[in-house]
Amino acid sequence: MNTKTRRKTVRTGLALASCLLLASPLQAFADEGLSAADTSSLPVYEIDLNDQHPFETLKEEAIRKYISTVPTMKLSDIDMNASTMEVSYFDQNNKGLQTIQISLSLVSAADAENASPTATSYVEKAAIKMTGEKKPQIILKSQEVTVDLGSTFSYTDNIGYITSPTGELPASIQETDNVDVNTEGSYTVTVSVADGLSKQSSVSYTVNVKKPAEVVRAEEEAAKSEEEKQKEAEQQAQQEEEAKADETLAGAADISNVTTSTPASITYAGTPDHATGDSGNAYPWGQCTWYAYERRHQLGLPCGSYFGNGGAWAASAASYGYAVDNNPQVGDVVVFAPGQAGASAFYGHVAVVEAVSGDSIVISESNARGLGVISTRAVSDAYSYQYIHS
Secondary structure: OOOOOOOOOOOOOOOOOOOOOOOOOOEEEOOOOOOOOOOOOOOEEEEEOOOOOHHHHHHHHHHHHHHHOOOOOOHHHEOOOOOEEEEEOOOOOOOOEEEEEEEEEEEEOOOOOOOOOOEEEEEEEEEEEEEOOOOOEEEEOOOEEEEEOOOOOOHHHHEEEEEOOOOOOOOEEEEEEOOOOOOOEEEEEEEEEEOOOOOEEEEEEEEEEEOOHHHHHHHHHHHHHHHHHHHHHHHHHHHHHHHHHHHHHHHOOOOOOOOOOOOOOOOOOOOOOOOOOOOOOOOOOOOHHHHHHHHHHHOOOOOOOOOOOHHHHHHHHHHHOOOEEOOOOOOOEEEEOOOHHHOEOOOEEEEEEEEEEOOEEEEEEEOOOOOOOEEEEEEOOHHHOEEEOO
16 A cells, blocks of 8 residues: 655744744654654653744754764754754644654854855654643744833733633733833843633743934934034134133243253353252253253253153252242243143153243143144143242
């Protein structure tokens, strides 16, 4: 007698959620010619009657079993999503043992990105046993839902359908959540259902409350625009400060045409009552230290020749007997510690005070805008710096 075999094909992948019965890309074949009479020598896979993705579960278990027989292979070596399985048909509502044939095509994780990955094939006969008691099923549309901030939320929007082994509508549905649509965050929703036989089941899913994409874009554009306005305002304020400094210096001593000088004899406006350490300009041309020495001499004031880097000048000057404090006077050397007020984090900086106005000073300096470039600017918070007097 000839026996005809009918096959029904459906594909599924491990990572995809699907309906209760079948999913894609897995294949299942109905095969009336298979007998389940003798399964004593076959491996047995147990699947819960309430498993919403039984083929997914069978695929993962079959891959794990195969890998356990290969000493050189680990589960992490396999790309579960890219790997596929074909299995002969089995009745998901039948609690007895059923004989099936499984065909695996395993793709390595290292090879999964290739256009045509190499696959390892494995075929086995096995038995499948559906276990447990059939309960009502809640089929979700998605395991994760996004809700716009400030909108409304209803748990029923994510319910695909509900099934019951009795074929009747569920006797009760309960839902709990902590979703706050006015606060961004991730929340958990749990839905429970019971049928007329008091059999219960529940599912949970995540609700993400987020600002709509167009709102996020608008806020980002507004923040960017505000930042640009702030930069423009800062640039304008800096230009105004520089203009003010130029006006303040209009009547001050001329600081143009500064040149290196090492006079044979050094004279000052007054006679210092301490050692000056002044034996000529020994600082590199164009540096802030070079200019501070030259400008002090223009003003008839002493200056040490070997005070070191700008940030070290206050300590060096004090060691010679110069008066050093936090009170600015015209002609003083102002010392910026390393990293202070934009000074070099390593060398520090020095300049010469040209004018004092309340809590601000106007300074002249070199190398703030380029080596040898002499410039002026206004500096606030004047009493936070150290000053070298005569």
